Amino acid sequence: MTATLSALVPIVVDPVPWARAQMAFxxxxxxxxxxxxxxxxxxTLIANYRGLRRNDRDALVLAQRWSKYMAxxxxxxxxxxxxxxxxxxxxxPRFMGRWxxxxxxxxxxxxxxxxxxxxxxxxxxxxWRRLKPWAHFWxxxxxxxxxxxxxxxxxxxxxxxxxxxxxxxxSNGNVVQVDPMQVIFNDxxxxxxxxxxxxxxxxxxxLIASVYAVGMLRGRRDRYHYLGVVIAFSVASVATPIQIxxxxxxxxWVYENQPVKFAxxxxxxxxxxxxxxxxxxxxxxxxxxxGGVPIPGLxxxxxxxxxxxxxxxxxxDSVPAxxxxxxxxxxxxxLAWDVMVGLGSLLFxxxxxxxxxxxxxxxxxxxxxxxxxxxxxxxxxxxxMEAGWVVTEVGRQPWIVYNHMKVEDAVTAxxxxxxxxxxxxxLYALVGxxxxxxxxxxxxxxxxxxxxTELDTPYGPTALATVSAKAEEAEG
Amino acid sequence: MSTVVAVxxxxxxxxxxxxxxxxxxxxxxxxxxxxxxxxEHPRDTIEHSIGPVWEANHVWLIFVFVILWTSFxxxxxxxxxxxxxxxxxxxxxxxxxxxxxxFRKGVVTVGSxxxxxxxxxxxxxxxPYCMGAIAGGIASGRVPAGGKxxxxxxSWINLTSVVxxxxxVAAVGYLAAVYLVWDxxxxxxxxxVEYFRRRAxxxxxxxxxxxxxxxxxxxxxxxxxxxGLTSRGLPAVILGILCGVGALVLLVRNAxxxxxxxxxxxxxxxxxxxxxxQWPYVLPESLTFAAAASPxxxxxxxxxxxxxxxxxxxxxxxxxxxLHQRGLLPDEGVEDQPAVxxxxx
Numbered sequence: 052m053t054a055t056l057s058a059l060v061p062i063v064v065d066p067v068p069w070a071r072a073q074m075a076f077x078x079x080x081x082x083x084x085x086x087x088x089x090x091x092x093x094x095t096l097i098a099n100y101r102g103l104r105r106n107d108r109d110a111l112v113l114a115q116r117w118s119k120y121m122a123x124x125x126x127x128x129x130x131x132x133x134x135x136x137x138x139x140x141x142x143x144p145r146f147m148g149r150w151x152x153x154x155x156x157x158x159x160x161x162x163x164x165x166x167x168x169x170x171x172x173x174x175x176x177x178x179w180r181r182l183k184p185w186a187h188f189w190x191x192x193x194x195x196x197x198x199x200x201x202x203x204x205x206x207x208x209x210x211x212x213x214x215x216x217x218x219x220x221x222s223n224g225n226v227v228q229v230d231p232m233q234v235i236f237n238d239x240x241x242x243x244x245x246x247x248x249x250x251x252x253x254x255x256x257x258l259i260a261s262v263y264a265v266g267m268l269r270g271r272r273d274r275y276h277y278l279g280v281v282i283a284f285s286v287a288s289v290a291t292p293i294q295i296x297x298x299x300x301x302x303x304w305v306y307e308n309q310p311v312k313f314a315x316x317x318x319x320x321x322x323x324x325x326x327x328x329x330x331x332x333x334x335x336x337x338x339x340x341x342g343g344v345p346i347p348g349l350x351x352x353x354x355x356x357x358x359x360x361x362x363x364x365x366x367x368d369s370v371p372a373x374x375x376x377x378x379x380x381x382x383x384x385x386l387a388w389d390v391m392v393g394l395g396s397l398l399f400x401x402x403x404x405x406x407x408x409x410x411x412x413x414x415x416x417x418x419x420x421x422x423x424x425x426x427x428x429x430x431x432x433x434x435x436m437e438a439g440w441v442v443t444e445v446g447r448q449p450w451i452v453y454n455h456m457k458v459e460d461a462v463t464a465x466x467x468x469x470x471x472x473x474x475x476x477x478l479y480a481l482v483g484x485x486x487x488x489x490x491x492x493x494x495x496x497x498x499x500x501x502x503x504t505e506l507d508t509p510y511g512p513t514a515l516a517t518v519s520a521k522a523e524e525a526e527g
Numbered sequence: 528m529s530t531v532v533a534v535x536x537x538x539x540x541x542x543x544x545x546x547x548x549x550x551x552x553x554x555x556x557x558x559x560x561x562x563x564x565x566x567e568h569p570r571d572t573i574e575h576s577i578g579p580v581w582e583a584n585h586v587w588l589i590f591v592f593v594i595l596w597t598s599f600x601x602x603x604x605x606x607x608x609x610x611x612x613x614x615x616x617x618x619x620x621x622x623x624x625x626x627x628x629x630f631r632k633g634v635v636t637v638g639s640x641x642x643x644x645x646x647x648x649x650x651x652x653x654x655p656y657c658m659g660a661i662a663g664g665i666a667s668g669r670v671p672a673g674g675k676x677x678x679x680x681x682s683w684i685n686l687t688s689v690v691x692x693x694x695x696v697a698a699v700g701y702l703a704a705v706y707l708v709w710d711x712x713x714x715x716x717x718x719x720v721e722y723f724r725r726r727a728x729x730x731x732x733x734x735x736x737x738x739x740x741x742x743x744x745x746x747x748x749x750x751x752x753x754x755g756l757t758s759r760g761l762p763a764v765i766l767g768i769l770c771g772v773g774a775l776v777l778l779v780r781n782a783x784x785x786x787x788x789x790x791x792x793x794x795x796x797x798x799x800x801x802x803x804x805q806w807p808y809v810l811p812e813s814l815t816f817a818a819a820a821s822p823x824x825x826x827x828x829x830x831x832x833x834x835x836x837x838x839x840x841x842x843x844x845x846x847x848x849x850l851h852q853r854g855l856l857p858d859e860g861v862e863d864q865p866a867v868x869x870x871x872x
Contacts, residue, residue: 123630130625133585136592137618140607147596148604148674152821155597159832162593163840166586170843177856193843217824229824231831464676465611478619482626489630 067459069468070142073475075444077134080479082440083433084128089198089248090255090286091121092172096191097282103184109275113282115179116497117259120490122176127486129169131479142468146451146461149226153218154452156231157207164201168194202251203244210239213443214308215452238308242301243443249294250439254432256287257398261429264422281415284425287432288402295399298439305446306354309453310365311375312446315384317350318343321366326350331389333382338367376448387441394435401428528827529820532598533809535833537802539594541795543587545702548695548794550584552703554624554651555696556726563641570644572719576710585621598829599819602809604674610661611676613683617657624650652696659695663688666805667749672814686748690741697737698794701730705774705790708783713852724778727786731775738797751811755804763803767796 095117102111136158139147147154171193178187211217217233218226263279306313314320318329320338328350332343348360355362367375376384401424408416415421447453451461553573560566560573596603607614627646660683664670667687671677682688704727711719745753756764774789807815820826850856 126628127626129585130622133589133621133625134618136589137607137614140592140596140603141611141614141618144604144608145674147607148600151596151600151603152598152825155593155600156825156828158593159597159829162586162589163832163836165589166836166840167843169586170840170847173847174850174856178850181855182850218822227822229822229828231824231828463608463611465608465679467611471615474615474619478622482622485626485630 064466064469066464066466066468067462069472070462071458073468073472074138074142076472076476077131077138077479079437079440080483081128081131081135082436084124084131085202085247086251086253086255086258086436087121087124088128088168089202089251091117091124091259092175092191092194092198093252094256094259094282094286095121096188096195097286098278099188099191101278103188109273109278113275113278118176118179120493121172123486123489123493125169125172127482129165131482132165134475141465141471142463143451143461144463146456149224149456150452152226153215153229153234154208154211156229156234157204157211160235161201161204161208164197164204168197168201171197198251199248202247203240204235206244206247207235207237207240209443210243211235211237212451213243213447213453214239215455239304242297242304245297246294246301246439249290249297250436253287253290253294253398254436256283256285256290257425257432258429259283260287261426264425264428268419268422268426277415280425284405284415287398287428288405291395291399291402295395298395303354306364309446311367311370312384312443313354314365314367314369315376315381315446316388316442317364318381318385319350319364319366321368322363323366324351324363325360326354326362326364328353329385331386333385334378336378338378373449374454376445380445380448384442384446387438387445391435391438391442394431394438398428398432398435401425528823528830529598529816532594532820532826532829533802533806533816535829536591536594536598537799539587539590540802541798543584543591544699544798545791545795547584547587548655548699549702549706551624551651551655552699552701553707554648555700556703556707556723557644558648558652569719569722572707572711572714572716572723575714576707585625588621594829597825598821599809599816600821601672601674602670602814602819605670605672605677605810605814606661606665608675609670609677609679609682610664611679613657613661613664617654617661620650620654620657623647624654655695655699656692657683659691659693660684660688661691662695662801663691663749666691666752666801666811667745668751668811668813670810670813672810672819686744687752690737690744694734694737694741694797697730697733698797701727701734702790702794704730705778705783705787708778709787712783713854720783724781724783727778727790728775731771731778731790735771749811751808752801752804755806756800759806760800760804763796763800767793767800770796 095114098110098114098117101107102109102114171190174182174190175187175194178190182190211234214237216237217230217235219228221227260280260283263276263283266276267280302313302316305316317326318332318334318340319326320334320340325348327345327347329340330344330346332340332345335341351358351360351362351364354364367381375381404416404421404424408414408421449457449459451458553576557566557570557573560569592603595606623646627643627650630643663685664682664687667685669677669682669685704723707723708720708727711717711723742753745756770789770793774786774793777783777786777789805811807817809816809819847856
């Protein structure tokens, strides 16, 4: 039977690049939904709190609508997350077979938090009308906590791939003893987990603020849109400087513990001191740096300010060629790094603009230029996060478990992965497009809510929202 | 210790079948409910009943995977290598189903609702079939030990897998129909009570017939499982048959509350009997649970999570269920229905 199948498929396709592409694609898709799952509930609760505490109807309507949108993004996140748990086995069975007993431990805890999140999100979304207002508010709090601890658990597993610890191997290289605490709290985990959780708040904040900034640019300068921008943008603005601090610490951790990844980030072919920070540029086929703008000594100085330019940075040549990223991978890592730092810095400037306006004028910036920048910031934040994730994943190559197992030794033997790759891309493209269309449709219907019957909109506004929209109409 | 984790794994599979299975089964009734007009009423009932609860149920499957790969990684590697195709179909089906259900609630026009509805319903049948076929492939000893791939085709296209797949579809359909009878009664909708009651009876009969055929198939195709079912698994098999027949009798007599409990126990018994019958093997006749087990540290971590789940998740899940049953989590747009339930129930 197998023979007939391979006769049908004339070329046996190497599964490695396809498995990597599929994993990268599904993770890149899922990671966009993560900030919404983690931080949107927090922003919704801010609006909910304000609505209840100050009897602010606009804030309450905002919280309600956000919770309805969250139902859609959470559902898509839940299924794309479930797919990832299939893919660990389908794409990387030999990795799971050998390391599952260690790598799997953080996921056991993640399952716990995801379950809690799913339960309370259902209660919160559907509890608007019949639960007491404050009781309903409190059912939202576990969503926020479970989101934070859930993402910490997942990132702990990824951090373990970068800093594997908490296990003992026998002479054949099999895992014979596991210390779960050491697996979860591996050396890379505190930095990576903090970086991802804060990223979730940063990206979620900028992304949601951008939607309402677009609304304001289109002339919907009502209090509802104003609140949408202020709540989300404030969260993002607080997160941005914190994120830069954590990122700096994480980079130094990588310098000390994953020198080859650091060499790829900073484009350092040979070990030396006085290493320049090269903006853009790339390695050519001979492995030499070409192009770009070198800032003399800065990479050395940033790596360890106490020794300044004298700091020695290990180069790619510090390990044999089969234990470091290829030249192409190095260039991807370096470019992704530049994108992350560059866009992150621009977002930081935007946050400062916003903060200064609050400090000196006691209100958010009113100019169209700020709104335009805020509108772009949403997509920019997503790109920044994706770039950061590329740095950490591609920078680890060729290892799947750093210094213990290579990607090529982990992959499935199934040569049909290229087919599932295309199936997944097509399906996800449809799901992604439809998610956006459905969210837009919901938004349009919320806006037209004045003339709408409840039966049309399962996830639509409740009586209160309808009343408020009518009130808005009457005022306008 | 590996025995305890194996029991937990079996319980997680039971929970997925009983809770998640009902969601899939509801999709099956949605699929065969007929054209947009004829099928509108039952579809509304279905949508209302699985509204708030459905998202939580993927977690059971994730738990099954996590327990398997953390506690018995070698078995997980063998299963995913061998049963690549049905697992992939199931994964894609879950995406299609979950997304289209959420989308169907987000769109208004009849046309787009029908497209999402069809995708939702079709994948609701495909996924349990694949799951049943996977179970059949494992139970009939077609997955080899050692993190190696078995036959990529015959491991899931074989008689035991076909019986497993069809049985899974029939069983989740049966469960869902019994739940829907209960929901319709809670909503005071007599027409739908009768509608789903008739379907529950038919589905129960089908499960019985497939089970009967399955006995002969297993004797020929999966002798180890067959001998297990007729010896150490026999009490669970008998319990399943008794509860199944009992539920049928109660359904015919309109005693829905008891029917629901018996239906759940019947389906749970079938799965428990599978687990007991293939004991002590995780992959029959090639890999035992004890041999596949991870080091003690990993198993301890899994059991700690199970303990935490009992403390955190079970009360939360119970709260969600109770709030839902009391109509405190109304789906938007069904304002009137719980009110009816209050006056009649």
